[in-house]
Amino acid sequence: MLLRTASRLLCLLALVGDAIAGVHSKPSKHIAKIIKQAKNDGIDLEALPFAQAAFRSIEEVKEAAKNKTRYDFRNASRIDVHVHAVPSFYYALVPLTGGSPTPEWSVHEHLQFMADNDISRGIISMSAPGATVFYGNEAYTVGLARLLNEWLAELKRSFPDRFDFYAVMPLPYNTAALKEAQYALSSLGALGLGLLTNHEGFYLGNAALSPFFEALNNTVPGGPHVCIVHPTDPLMRVDNGSSIIVANPTTYPTGFVEFYFETARALMDLVLSQTLIKYTNIRWSIAHVGGAFPAIEDRFVKKNPALEKLAKQALNSRVWYDSAGPTYFAQVKGLLGYGVPTSQLVFGSDFPYSQFPYDLSAKAIVDADFLTQAERTALFETNVEDMFGMHFHDRKH
Numbered sequence: 001m002l003l004r005t006a007s008r009l010l011c012l013l014a015l016v017g018d019a020i021a022g023v024h025s026k027p028s029k030h031i032a033k034i035i036k037q038a039k040n041d042g043i044d045l046e047a048l049p050f051a052q053a054a055f056r057s058i059e060e061v062k063e064a065a066k067n068k069t070r071y072d073f074r075n076a077s078r079i080d081v082h083v084h085a086v087p088s089f090y091y092a093l094v095p096l097t098g099g100s101p102t103p104e105w106s107v108h109e110h111l112q113f114m115a116d117n118d119i120s121r122g123i124i125s126m127s128a129p130g131a132t133v134f135y136g137n138e139a140y141t142v143g144l145a146r147l148l149n150e151w152l153a154e155l156k157r158s159f160p161d162r163f164d165f166y167a168v169m170p171l172p173y174n175t176a177a178l179k180e181a182q183y184a185l186s187s188l189g190a191l192g193l194g195l196l197t198n199h200e201g202f203y204l205g206n207a208a209l210s211p212f213f214e215a216l217n218n219t220v221p222g223g224p225h226v227c228i229v230h231p232t233d234p235l236m237r238v239d240n241g242s243s244i245i246v247a248n249p250t251t252y253p254t255g256f257v258e259f260y261f262e263t264a265r266a267l268m269d270l271v272l273s274q275t276l277i278k279y280t281n282i283r284w285s286i287a288h289v290g291g292a293f294p295a296i297e298d299r300f301v302k303k304n305p306a307l308e309k310l311a312k313q314a315l316n317s318r319v320w321y322d323s324a325g326p327t328y329f330a331q332v333k334g335l336l337g338y339g340v341p342t343s344q345l346v347f348g349s350d351f352p353y354s355q356f357p358y359d360l361s362a363k364a365i366v367d368a369d370f371l372t373q374a375e376r377t378a379l380f381e382t383n384v385e386d387m388f389g390m391h392f393h394d395r396k397h
Contacts, residue, residue, distance in 0.1 A: 002035050002172060004275060004322055006074075012108075013282065016206050017090055017330065022310060025165070028057060028059065028334075030058070030059075030062075031055045031059070031139070033057065034055075034058070034150050036145055036356070036381075037142075037187075039090045041146075041179060041183065041339070042179075043142055043143055043146050044139075044143070045143055045146065045147065047139075047143075048139075048140065048143045048144070048147075049142070050089055050141070050147070051091035053088070053092060053145070053271065054087070054089045054147040054150075054151065055373070056088070056089070056153055056344055057088045057089045057090075058151050058154050060088065061107065061151065061154045061155050061158050062154060064086070064106075064107045064108065064158065065083050065158035065159060066260055067108060069108060069136065070113075071111050071112060071114070071115040072115050072166065073114070073120060074113055074116060075118050075381070076114065076118045076119055076120040077117070077118060077120055077381050078117070078118050078119045078125070078347055078362075078378065078380040078381060079121050079122075079347065079381060079384045079385075079392055080114070080119045080121070080123065080347060080348060080349050080351070080389075081123050081160055081228070081262075081285055081320075081322050081344075081346045081347065081348050081381070081384050082121040082125070082228070082230075082285075082322040082324040082348025082349065082350055082351070083122040083123065083124060083257070083348065083349050083350065083351050084103060084105075084124065084125060084126060084127045084288055084351065084352065084353055085105055085107075085110065085124050085126070085152070085155065086103060086104065086105035086107075086127075086352065087151050088149070089103060089147075090126070090148065093132060093133055093144075093375065095253050096128065097127055097128060097129075097255065097260060097353065098128060098233070098253055098254045098255020098258075099248075099252075099253025099254050099255055099256070100253050100255055100256075103352040103353055105352050107155070107158075108160065109352075110351065110352070111159070111162060111357070112219070113349075113351055113352075114162065116222050116367070117349065117358060117359065117362060119349070120137075120162075120392075121161075121162055121163070121164065121392055122151060122162065122163055122349075122351075123163075123164045123165065123192075123384075124155065124163055124164070124165040124258070125165065125166040125194040125230060126148055126152075126166075126194055127353055128196055128230055128231065128232035128233065128259075129170050129196070129232055129233070130169075130194060130196060130230075130232075131144040131145035131147070131168050131169070131170045131371075132150060132196060132199055132200060133169075134230065135200055135244045136200070137348075138170075138173050138176065141170045141173060141176075142167075142170040142173060142176045142180070144170070144234060144353065145168045145169065145170035145176075145177075145180055146159045146166075146170075146180065147184075148168045149167045149168055149184050149188055149190070150188070150276075152165040152168075152188075153165070153169070153188040153189060153190070156189055157189075164189075164190075164191045165190055165191065166191065166194035166226075166227075166228050166346040167181065167184030167185070167188065167190035167192070167193050167194060168180075168194050169181060169193050169194060169195055169199075169212075170321055171195070171196075171199035171200075171202070171209060171212060172200050172202045172208055172209060174201045174208075174209065174211045174212040174215075178203065178211075178212055179218070179284030180213075180371070181193055181216060181220060182220055183224075185220065185225070186221075186222070189369060191226065191388060191394070192225060192226035192227060192228060192285070192388070193216075193225060193226070193227045193228070194227075194228050194230065195227050195228065195229050195230070195288050196229070196230055196231070196232040197229060197230070197231045197232055197263060197265060197266035198232060198234070198235055198262070198266065198280075199260040200235060200237070200244055201236055201237040201244050202237075203237040203265060204266050204267055204269055204275060205266075205268050205269035205270045205271075205272060205273030205274075205275045205276075206269070206273070207273075210275070213275055216279070216280070216281075216282060217278075217279035217280070217281045217282050218281070222283040223282070223305040224280075224281045224282060224283050224318075224389070225281065225282055226282075226283045226284075226285060226387060226388055227282060227283070227284055228284075228285040228287070229261070229263070229266055229267075229284060229285065229286055229287065229289075230259075230260060230287055231246065231259035231262035231263050231266075231287060231291065232259075232276065233246045233254045233258075233262075234246065234247045234248055234254065234262055234265070235247065236263070241354045256354075259287075259291065260288060260291035260292045261291065261292050261395065262291070263286060263287055263288060263290060263292065263293060263315055263330075264291050264293040264295070264296055265288075265383070266282070266293040267286065267290065267291075267293045268293070268296065268300060270284075271301065271307070271311045271314075271315075271356055272300060273308075274307075274308075276311065276314045276315070276318075276319070277311065277314050278286075279308045282333070283319070283320070283387060284318060284319045284324060285319075285320045285321075285346070285387065286319055286320070286321050286322070287324055287334050287348070288322070288324050288325050288327055288330055288331075289322070289332045289345070290321050290335050291320045293335075294334035294335050294337065294338055295334065297338060299340060312338075312339070315338075315340065316339060316340055316341060316344065317344075318343070319344060320338065320344050320383065320384070320387045321335060321345055321346070322346050322347050322348030323345065323346070323347050323348050323361065323365060323379070324348035324349060324350035325350060325354060325361060325368060326356045326360070326361055326364065326366075327361070328361070328364035328365045328368050329364050332345070332368075333370065336370070342371060342375045342379065343378065343386065344383070345375075345378075345379045345383060345384050346379060346387065347362075347365070347379055347380045347384070349361070349362070365379060365380070
């Protein structure tokens, strides 16, 4: 925790220097529009120490689009639902992810990766911690979410044939998160919303987050809305909620194994709170084929047959499970053993964060003898279209 805090402080000091240097520089018309829109929404971007670096990152994406490098996408048909980007300003803010160094990223390396792995389109989400970098600081969390979403929107505008995105949500700040969801979905072109397994220690079924999910389900137009749930550090609120600590009980980096338990906790919480059951206008995309969830599902649903029936209906129809990581050697069989239909399986690479070879993860799907050829094709291409209710291959520009 001390190392994380010290690293973040050093990064902030560097970004503050950037902010001071950029105070007198005139923003481009595009950046000025972003600043004005944020002010209309009650967000003062220029007051954030990382804003100038974020503005440069947005301009970098526009510049990258001028690069005329050609990539061979002739055999590309896969849709990647669990894939990330690392804007340069975010890389400076978040030196560690899940206890390991945050990877560097560039759009052209990403496009080459896609071409090399038969991926036609990536639906980008921010990995952990997303906007949850400054615990307890609503202004910084909300501002960071807006800057990340403007950056993601620019990536989609600059490379419309290759990228879509999930908008970053500044939870646990419900009012701000709902406003951000509405803006990202209606104005920025986000396909869905990016959530973490917990936001500042509040898991997704916690009553503190109910106002957000109720409004998303009932009042935000354009549903059903797809929420991707990405694991993050297990956070615990202590001292009557006044402090937040990382509660990893092991000496290993949280991204090594603890992320799988985080996914299990989040799914368990969504079921037991009935958030998953009540809000039928929300669809869920779960990382790493559900993490450790299948190992514990019976333990808490078998005690309540009525809940089990409702939970199974939701888990088998409104939840999709991505393949990110080495999940198709054996792990996914636990999920299928609970009766989850193969129509709920989708492809995810976890680029550029995965520490397991990407080609071997995909090959494990191709070689899976428990799937038919039609089921494998659907996993790579069409199941995600059912999740979003749209045809991606008809969206070429």
